[in-house]
Amino acid sequence: LAKTTQPISMDSYEGQEVNITCSHNNIATNDYITWYQQFPSQGPRFIIQGYKTKVTNEVASLFIPADRKSSTLSLPRVSLSDTAVYYCLVGVGYSSASKIIFGSGTRLSIRP
């Protein structure tokens, strides 16, 4: 049963790079790692998904070491609008029935 652990909160400043790490020691072979962003009174919004090594899209990068027991979401040059809660999700591999478990989330606050 994959369970995730994230820092409860983080603070940073506009223009900085922010890295949020998620631990998932019991990740299953078929599990993917997905990160979501959530603003108040809205549903989570997909940021990025990966299985191993590194994935990059237009908004973030995801780094996954070889043992896959952790992952790091990297947000380049954050702005005030990046203030939100970030969730690491492990589960639902494409061919598995592993349980879907959101972490407790990391509350990211960006200051001017």
Add this chain to the structure above:
Amino acid sequence: GAGVSQTPSNKVTEKGKYVELRCDPISGHTALYWYRQSLGQGPEFLIYFQGTGAADDSGLPNDRFFAVRPEGSVSTLKIQRTERGDSAVYLCASSLAVGGPQHFGDGTRLSIL
């Protein structure tokens, strides 16, 4: 394009009543998920459908909770004999296939008085 739509956006009812929460997924998405989120907590998985069938309902807290997706599109989450502890935001998400990125609605805020 249209995203995931949930209705109603807010529902207030009395303890013991029956409620239905509706989710309209993105057209063509075969997987549909229900979550429950309490204040300050991450979404708690309830159930997910692959097509019309419930592929995993292990997150439903008890037999008062039931969900259907009869035609593989719209889904309804049904809660019988509501209790105050059922108060939460109920989120629905859909994905093109199981395991893919999930697209969430903005939820139904359920308040049991």
